[in-house]
Each structure stands twice: as C-alpha cells, then as structure tokens.
Amino acid sequence: MTLDLYALPVTHVSGVKGKKAEELLALGISSVGQLLDYYPFRYEDYTLRDLTQAKDGDRITVQGTIAGVPQVQMYGRTKSRMLLKIVVDNLFVTAVWFNRHFLKDKLTAGTDIILTGKWDQKRLHLTVSESEFPGARTSQTGTLQPVYSVSGSMTQKWLRQVMKQAVLQFGEMIPEVLPALLLRKYDMLPRKQAIVLLHLPGNMEQGQRARKRMVYEELFLFQLKMQAYRALNHSRADGVAHPLDLPGVRAFVRSLPFTLTESQKNVLAEILQDLQQPHSMNRLLQGDVGAGKTVVAAAALFAVVKAGYQGALMVPTEILAEQHKRSLDRLFEPYGIQTALLTGSLTDRQRRDLLASLQMGMIDVVVGTHALIQEDVFFRRLGLVVTDEQHRFGVQQRSILRHKGMNPDIMTMTATPIPRTLAITAFGDMDVSTLRELPKGRKPIKTYAVTHSMMERVMGFIGREVAEGRQAYVICPLIEESEKLDVQNAIDVHAQLQHAFPQYKVGLLHGRMTPAEKDDTMREFSEGRVHVLVSTTVIEVGVDVPNATLMIIYDADRFGLSQLHQLRGRVGRGEHQSYCVLIADPKNEVGKERLKAMTDTNDGFEIARRDLELRGPGDFFGTKQSGLPEFRLADMVTDFETMEQARDDAAELVRRSDFWTEAAFDSLREYLRREHILSGDLLD
Known part of the structure; x- marks a missing residue:
C-alpha cells in the first residue's frame, strides 16, 4: 500500500x-503532500556571468578581486551605505x-x-544583495535557487532547506497521476522527477521542463473535472424539461x-432549447x-413562468435589484406575472408576507440581493435561477440558491466580457453565450484622456451638459483624503462641485453610506x-439612467481597464x-496603456483582451471568488495553449x-470521486 503523503503530517519532515x-500551517501547509505541492514562483540564477555580456538592470552574479578599502557612510544610528x-x-x-557595514573588516584588498x-x-x-567568499561551505555560486512565497519570520533559506529535506525523504513516494498514454504523447517527465526538479533544478532548462509537466497536469485535472461533469450531467435526466x-x-x-x-435572438434560442x-x-x-x-433574461423568466414554474434573479446591490424589478414589472404587467423584491431593507412584517407568498407560489419571479439565499427562503416550484454580475457572488452563494429547487436551470450573466475561447476553457462546465451587438440607435461614447491641468475645461464641459438638461457622473477612487495616495476623493470633489455649480443639485454616493441613503441618492x-x-465605484454595476450623458473619472490611471469600461x-x-x-497622471506608464485602450475602442471584448494582457487573469477577474480556478503554477494567459490541449485531451478521455x-x-x-463529480453533485 502506498503512503498517502496528504495524510502524513508535515512534522514527519526532519527539521x-x-x-x-x-x-507552515499559516501558508496552508499541514501535510507532506501539501509541502511538496508548494512550488517556487521563480528562480534566482547564481551562475557566474561575464560582465561584458550583462545588460543594464540585470540581476547578476560575478567573481572579482577587492581593489581598495571600503568607504562607509552612516545615516542615523543603523542605516549605512558602503562602497568598494x-x-x-x-x-x-x-x-x-546598504546596511551591511558590519562586513567592513572582512573586505581586505587582494581577496577574491x-x-x-x-x-x-x-x-x-x-x-x-548577497556576497560570499569562494569556497564557502554554504556557497550558492553556480546554482539555481528556488524562490517561494514566505510570510512572518520564515526565511527563504529555511524553506529551501526544508524542501530539500522533504524531497530526500519522500521524493520516491510521490505517486503518478497521469496515465501512460498522455506521458508518452507529450514525452513528459514522470511526476516524482518533475516535482523534485521544480524544487531542486540543476539548471533553468530542467526547471522549465518540470514546470511544463506540472502545468499540464494541473490544467488537465481541472479540465477532466469540467468535461466529466458535462458528460455526466448531459446524460442525467434530473432537471426540469419545461413544457414551453x-x-x-x-x-x-x-x-x-x-x-x-x-x-439576442440567437442567444434566446439557445436558452429556450436548454x-x-x-x-x-x-x-x-x-x-x-x-x-x-436583462431583456434576454426576462424572456427566459417569462417562458419558465408560463410553463408553471417560478424564477429568481439575484443581483449584487439593492439599487440594481430595484432597477431590475421596475424593468420586469414594465414587461410582465400585461401578462399578469407577479414579481417581488427581496432585499435586506424590508421590515419583518413585509419579509414574512413575501416569504409566505413565495412558498405558496403566489409570486412568479423574485428579484433580490444575497437575501435570496437565506435559510428561511423557500420556493413552491423554482425552475430558473438567473444571477447577474456573477463574479460578485461566491461559488457557495450560487450553490445555495441552486439547492432551493430540484436542480433548477441556471443562467449567470456578466458584463465583464471575457475573450470567448478563454470563457469556454475557464468555465468548462458551462455553455457560453455571447452578445456582441449593441441595440440599434446606440451612439458610440466619445472618450477623451486629459491631465489635471485641463480641469477648468472639464468643469466647463460639465456645466454645458447640465445646462442642456443632461446629467453627469463624477467618479473618484477614494471617499476621504488619504495621506498615502495623492488622489482626488469624493468628499472634496463633492464640495468643489457644489461651490462651482450652486444653481444645480450635486449628489454624493459612496460605500460608507447606509443602503437607504444610497437608494435615496x-x-x-x-x-x-x-x-x-x-x-x-459603487456606481459601477448595472445602473441605468438614460439622461446621464457625461462620465468624468478622476485619477483614471489608478483604475483597472475593465473597471473603466x-x-x-x-x-x-x-x-x-x-x-x-x-x-x-501622464507619468503613469501602465495607466497610459489603459487610457490608450479606452480612447482607441468602445468594444468591451477588445478592452477585455488588452486588460488580460496588461494585468493577467487574477487581477482581470478581480476576486478569488470569481468562479475562475486558482492555479498553483499555471497562468491562464501564458499557458493558454496548454489549457486548450488539456481540455481536448480530457474531453477525448x-x-x-x-x-x-x-x-x-x-x-x-479516484480524483473525480474525491471532487464529488461521480457522486451526482452539481458543480459550482
């Protein structure tokens, strides 16, 4: 029987x-298996370099001879600068x-x-950053050293030693996961060899080959879960076949x-078919x-209600919930469809009455915030769950709402466009529908990037639009003044605009206001x-005011590209x-790239592609609860081709x-069993 390294406490590693x-536990490491899976995020190369080949800014290791006496400059009691x-x-x-003046006596002329x-x-x-004398017992010269994420008082040196010890003790016991046919197909290293080389690479080529093998494994297992779920779910008859x-x-x-x-017609046809x-x-x-x-979602909810079922629409904010409720009321009123709004602002009496009506089936469609997933919310016959701005809700929250019915149909919506191939791959368990066109009559928004020196002209622009009967948004990144960041804050800007436009009403909206105050504003x-x-940025999601024609964004270089869009x-x-x-700020180089993208195009999918290039998927999706996987080694941008390979291999298997x-x-x-794919659970 093979030893389960994930069941073996990490204290079995010497030291x-x-x-x-x-x-180690603070890093999420409690077992030997988890320790071996804690991969370095880069390597430091201590190979001796020829200075004539080095480029400006390179991190290099060189050997030379001391040719002078150290010159020490002290700053305060402890800070120093030493030149030699x-x-x-x-x-x-x-x-x-810097701050290494205690080495002074060891640095003698003529010494290598x-x-x-x-x-x-x-x-x-x-x-x-580091110095040593040739022949030192703990010399790193000529080696490639892994660099790990560490915290607290833990040092790289100690973690490297522990990893080396773990590899020596348990490296031979690392089990293979991938089948032989895939190892042969890509000429991949065996798993135990790849993990050993990730922690102790002889050279960069070995480290890269080991990483390639483990990246494939990570992406393949993820895709296997997705593809197995799809295959099993499509063969199950445990949902509701709505008689539309x-x-x-x-x-x-x-x-x-x-x-x-x-x-919209094509996407609605796909949904009705589902x-x-x-x-x-x-x-x-x-x-x-x-x-x-929202209109597509409304048509889907209409179809489900007319088939005798209830629908639920979950949104992240009360403002958005109220807006959706008003929109649905306008569309559904002629058909006698009953809608209700369930948010945290209801009184106890209102809430009790609403929940009773929902459970008895007197409400056809309920729109709500996370209040929808509380324990005392029951449906008579829930048929369709629509989640708006799905990245705002955690996996667990969506799962709770799903379990309030007998495997109801699920539709999640997002206005954060994801390049389609990435969406299909990342959300492998989902079918992906994409709306590319904008409704007829929509005029492209004219976008300009300006500096703070042009504020007078910007204020004039606001005045002209409002004088013509239009409205304006002014967005700031902070609520109050901060010593850390020299950026415009909402409270100061509000005061400035009130002074500049005494004849108009200037409102203020921010996250510290109560839900009732936000709703009133x-x-x-x-x-x-x-x-x-x-x-x-509380205004970011979904708010619909057709008369608003001007969006001013202060310190726009500090916002992400998708957020700006x-x-x-x-x-x-x-x-x-x-x-x-x-x-x-024109000096912010990354900000300049974002602003160029914004002024170049109104196409959200092109914006998304550039944002992905600029920031990578972690920042692009903005949250660990986005529903996107968190990988230890793989990167969803640079390893995208491997992800597609892994998806095809998993689907074929x-x-x-x-x-x-x-x-x-x-x-x-066994992996699929551990992940509950074979137990009949629905995947979130």
Missing part, C-alpha cells in the same frame, strides 16, 4: 517541529552595500569575492418596445455593457432631481451623444468507454 510547523572597488573581468566596478546584485551599466555600479409555450414566448418578444438584435431538456441548464451569458442581457439621480452625481457604460444609454473624460472501467485510469477516477 519541522513546533513553531516552524505553525508557520572590485576588479571584475578587467573592469573597475563599484560595489555598493563573489557578488550577486543589480547591475548599473552606465555607472559600472553593482548594488549588492413557444408561440407565447414569440408573442412576448414581439410586444417588447424594441426589436431584439440578431445576437430549458426544454431534461438536464439542468448551466449557461454563462456574457455581453458588453448595454448589450441587452440614486433614486433622486434617476428621477433627474440630482444633476451631478459624485460617486466612488464598466464605468463608461453608465452613460450612452439614451438618445443623446455621450462622453467619457478620463483625468490622469471521458468519451472513451475504457476510461470508466480500465485499471490504467484508476487514479483519475
């Missing part, structure tokens, strides 16, 4: 006891140590020394005050800001009683030309009959 074991001339490759180099640090080619300076009144749905669509785009199947729908509907996702703005709304999408919703003005029976795939089937 890990007491406080050290507690420090070293001859390296026939060049006189100035080595600089090995230095590692950052190279300044113009000044022939080397800022030293398709002519009635078509009549509802014809009654809308506007014509659906071709894109609703008639005996297995649960699990569909992601993504579309650019203003692409009309937003309602006043929606009804045109507030002319200029100063807000933090979301904010811009708050205007351009009516018949009048709309504008977005981005005020930014689960289609094979021998995968479900042969001993060669035992470890993979």
